[in-house]
Amino acid sequence: FVAGLEVLRDKPCITTDETRVSLWVNTGLMTDVARSLDRGAEGVGLYRTEVPFMIRERFPSEKEQQEIYREQLQAFAPFPVTMRTLDIGGDKALSYFPIKEDNPFLGWRGIRVTLDHPEIFLVQVRAMIKASLGLNNLRIMLPMVCNVAEVEEALHLIHRAHGEVVSEGMDVKLPPVGVMIEVPAAVYLVRDFARRVDFLSIGTNDLTQYLLAVDRNNPRVAELYHSFHPAVLAALGSIVRDAHAEGAAVSICGEMAGDPAAAVLLVAMGYDVLSMNATNLPRIKWVLRNISAQWARELLEKVVTMDNAFVIQSTMELEMRKAG
Ligand code: PEP
Numbered sequence: 001f002v003a004g005l006e007v008l009r010d011k012p013c014i015t016t017d018e019t020r021v022s023l024w025v026n027t028g029l030m031t032d033v034a035r036s037l038d039r040g041a042e043g044v045g046l047y048r049t050e051v052p053f054m055i056r057e058r059f060p061s062e063k064e065q066q067e068i069y070r071e072q073l074q075a076f077a078p079f080p081v082t083m084r085t086l087d088i089g090g091d092k093a094l095s096y097f098p099i100k101e102d103n104p105f106l107g108w109r110g111i112r113v114t115l116d117h118p119e120i121f122l123v124q125v126r127a128m129i130k131a132s133l134g135l136n137n138l139r140i141m142l143p144m145v146c147n148v149a150e151v152e153e154a155l156h157l158i159h160r161a162h163g164e165v166v167s168e169g170m171d172v173k174l175p176p177v178g179v180m181i182e183v184p185a186a187v188y189l190v191r192d193f194a195r196r197v198d199f200l201s202i203g204t205n206d207l208t209q210y211l212l213a214v215d216r217n218n219p220r221v222a223e224l225y226h227s228f229h230p231a232v233l234a235a236l237g238s239i240v241r242d243a244h245a246e247g248a249a250v251s252i253c254g255e256m257a258g259d260p261a262a263a264v265l266l267v268a269m270g271y272d273v274l275s276m277n278a279t280n281l282p283r284i285k286w287v288l289r290n291i292s293a294q295w296a297r298e299l300l301e302k303v304v305t306m307d308n309a310f311v312i313q314s315t316m317e318l319e320m321r322k323a324g
C-alpha cells in the first residue's frame with residue numbers, strides 16, 4: 001500500500017472538494033530530516049529538542065546548541081521549523097540532570113523545569129534565535145503550559161533572549177511563539193493563550209493521557225488509552241473552535257495526526273496542519289487526497305453522537321473501508 005506512494009511527494013495534500021491540509025513532520029535527530037523531505041513534508045510541527053540533549057553526557061553549550069539547531073533550520077528552509085523548548089521530566093530523562101519523584105507525569109516537567117532554571121531556557125532560546133539568522137523559519141513552542149502566568153513569564157524570557165542576541169550585533173527577527181495544548185487546564189484556556197501567542201499546537205499524546213488519567217506508557221492500562229474516546233474528541237473540537245474564534249492558527253503534533261481515521265476526523269473538525277512521524281506522511285496524504293471534507297464532516301457528525309471509543313474506531317474503519 002505504501003509502496004508507490006513516493007509519486008505523491010510533490011503533490012499537494014488536498015481533499016477532493018479542495019480543502020488544503022498541510023502535512024508537517026515531528027523530528028528529533030538529523031536522521032529524521034532527509035526522510036521527512038523525501039516524503040514531501042512542508043514544515044516541522046515539532047522538533048523535540050530534548051533528543052539531542054538525551055544523547056549527550058552533559059548539557060550542550062549555547063554554541064553546540066546553535067549548531068544543532070542551525071542544521072535543522074537550514075535543512076528545512078524555507079519551510080517553518082517549530083522548535084519546542086526543552087521538555088524533560090515525565091518520561092524524558094537526562095542522565096546528567098536526574099529528577100526523582102513519585103508522580104513524574106504530575107511533577108516537574110516541561111516548562112516548569114525551564115522556568116525554574118531560566119539559565120537553561122535563556123541559553124536554549126538564544127541558541128535557537130542565533131541559529132535562525134538569515135533563515136527566518138524558526139518558531140518556538142512551549143511544552144506543558146497550564147496557566148497564563150507561565151506563558152507570560154516564558155514570553156518575557158524569549159524577548160529578553162532576543163534582545164541579548166540583537167545587542168550582540170545580530171540582525172535577527174523575533175520568531176513566532178506558540179504553546180502546546182496538552183493538559184486539560186489548557187483546553188479551557190485556549191482563548192486566553194491565543195490572545196498572547198502566535199500559534200497553538202495540540203500534543204494529543206499527553207492530552208489523551210491527562211484527560212483520561214491513563215499513563216501513556218503503562219501496558220496494564222493501555223486498553224484505556226484511546227484517542228477516539230468521546231471526551232478526547234470533544235476536547236479537540238472545542239480547542240479548534242476556540243482557537244479559530246480568536247483567529248489563531250492551531251495544529252496537531254501528537255501521534256494521532258498520523259493515524260488515517262483520526263486524520264479524517266481532525267480535518268472534519270477544521271484542523272489544517274497535521275504534524276506526524278515522517279513514516280506516516282505519505283499514507284495520510286493518500287487518504288486525504290481521496291476523500292472529501294464534506295464526507296469527513298458527515299462522518300464526524302455521526303461519531304460524535306457515539307459514547308464509546310471502540311465503537312467510534314470500528315465505525316471509522318468500516319466507513320473508510322467502504323470509501324475505498
Ligand atoms: C504530545 O504530548 O502529544 C507530544 C507531541 O509531545 P511528546 O510526545 O513529546 O510528549
Ligand code: MG
Pocket residue numbers: 143182203205206
Ligand atoms: Mg507532550
